[in-house]
Amino acid sequence: MDDRQMRPDRPGAAAPHRPAARPPPIEVRRLNKRYKGGPQANQDVSLTVAWGEALGVVGPNGAGKTTLVRQITTELVPTSGTVWVLGIDAVRHPDQVKARIGVVPQEARLFDQLSASQHLRIFGQLRGLSRRGARRRADELLQQLDLQRYRRTASAKLSGGLRRRLLIGIALLAEPDLLILDEPTVGLDVESRRQLWAVIRDYRRRGAAILLTTHYMEEAEALCDRIAVIQDGRLTSIDTVENLRASIGHQFKLTYQTRGRRRTLYGNDEAALAARVRAAGVDEYTVTRTTLEDVYLTLTKDTQQRSGGDGAD
Ligand SMILES: Nc1ncnc2c1ncn2[C@@H]1O[C@H](COP(=O)(O)OP(=O)(O)OP(=O)(O)O)[C@@H](O)[C@H]1O
Ligand SMILES: [Mg+2]
The missing domain is CATH 3.40.50.300 (P-loop containing nucleotide triphosphate hydrolases)
Structure with a gap:
């Protein structure tokens, strides 16, 4: 490269x-x-x-x-x-x-x-x-x-x-x-x-x-x-961190609790992420910008897992 x-x-x-x-x-x-x-x-x-x-x-x-x-x-x-x-x-x-x-x-x-x-x-x-x-x-x-x-x-x-x-x-x-x-x-x-x-x-x-x-x-x-x-x-x-973030489609991170488990969604569209969980009946969640640590974990994960796009982990 x-x-x-x-x-x-x-x-x-x-x-x-x-x-x-x-x-x-x-x-x-x-x-x-x-x-x-x-x-x-x-x-x-x-x-x-x-x-x-x-x-x-x-x-x-x-x-x-x-x-x-x-x-x-x-x-x-x-x-x-x-x-x-x-x-x-x-x-x-x-x-x-x-x-x-x-x-x-x-x-x-x-x-x-x-x-x-x-x-x-x-x-x-x-x-x-x-x-x-x-x-x-x-x-x-x-x-x-x-x-x-x-x-x-x-x-x-x-x-x-x-x-x-x-x-x-x-x-x-x-x-x-x-x-x-x-x-x-x-x-x-x-x-x-x-x-x-x-x-x-x-x-x-x-x-x-x-x-x-x-x-x-x-x-x-x-x-x-x-x-x-x-x-x-x-x-x-x-x-740059900014470009790495954008390149993996993970500019934002939404976290919420369900059945005692913490769930995380990633995506570039903050509103779309929120709409997704609200549609599932979740109204307590937090949306933050992803950190380099989030980006790094995605980049170093198996390519197979990565190709799924926005998804819960
Ligand atoms: N002097 C050496 N002789 C033989 N193999 C080595 C030597 N130094 C490092 N290695 C091997 O080369 C690979 C890369 O090691 P290196 O020390 O560069 O990794 P690193 O990314 O700095 O790791 P860390 O985060 O643990 O510091 C490893 O498999 C390591 O075991
Ligand atoms: Mg080293």
């Missing part, structure tokens, strides 16, 4: 001050990855991320999201296909790519004995900042990520959520044009998650591009301009 024809016309997607000739932050073409002695984890995946865009990659466990991400971040070499990052061939020049992107991997380690502040200062210098510059940037990030209280705490003593915040701080150190996050908020409490969303949104607003994977549909909806659905290694949909 190729998203070039599917990408909706979104004038706001590209920051106006950027010259048109600037290569896209991510361009993946016909990517295949087969692990040695393992599965074909990515099959013929093609996608492009635009400047100023946040692309959310969603899909079931084992679908191939992390495999895709790790080829973009150059940790894995594709079996075939091409990956261009910021106009650089990621297979041929992994070091150049790595130097210019910020990455929060799904499984990331910190140095147990080092504090939050030490991590940021050391990684800042490794990223080419001066000693003083690294200290300044570390202070800025500690504040932005609300980690000041823990600046001197050894990372081994930080909670899982605090460690993830620190990892995001490390990824942002060199203010990269492209930020790639693999399940950035897994295990975070609601408040920490919202706080990280604000950091990510703020980052995107500055014109950076973002690719993130998540299992939280609310997160994908809150942060991403477009959603890519990966199933069994294949890209099965890529579009």
Whole structure:
């Protein structure tokens, strides 16, 4: 599948001050990855991320999201296909790519004995900042990520959520044009998650591009301009939430109770849905717009079930 024809016309997607000739932050073409002695984890995946865009990659466990991400971040070499990052061939020049992107991997380690502040200062210098510059940037990030209280705490003593915040701080150190996050908020409490969303949104607003994977549909909806659905290694949909919603004919969801059971109807015509249940003698129901979670569940359901159109579940 190729998203070039599917990408909706979104004038706001590209920051106006950027010259048109600037290569896209991510361009993946016909990517295949087969692990040695393992599965074909990515099959013929093609996608492009635009400047100023946040692309959310969603899909079931084992679908191939992390495999895709790790080829973009150059940790894995594709079996075939091409990956261009910021106009650089990621297979041929992994070091150049790595130097210019910020990455929060799904499984990331910190140095147990080092504090939050030490991590940021050391990684800042490794990223080419001066000693003083690294200290300044570390202070800025500690504040932005609300980690000041823990600046001197050894990372081994930080909670899982605090460690993830620190990892995001490390990824942002060199203010990269492209930020790639693999399940950035897994295990975070609601408040920490919202706080990280604000950091990510703020980052995107500055014109950076973002690719993130998540299992939280609310997160994908809150942060991403477009959603890519990966199933069994294949890209099965890529579009805005609005277009995905419309494409499956499920813009509205009507729920009601009958004989102690909760029933749900989906459809694009709100009035028609209501008329249907009223005709059946139901006068207590709620109609809401479908969420990305509803859309995702429909998209990832068996095609057979999907072809039934509006129907009760
Ligand atoms: N290093 C590896 N060696 C062999 N097989 C692997 C390796 N890493 C992943 N796989 C397999 O490749 C497939 C895709 O895995 P991947 O980690 O990309 O999925 P994912 O979509 O990120 O899943 P999750 O949502 O659980 O993180 C799975 O079948 C997985 O078992
Ligand atoms: Mg993964």
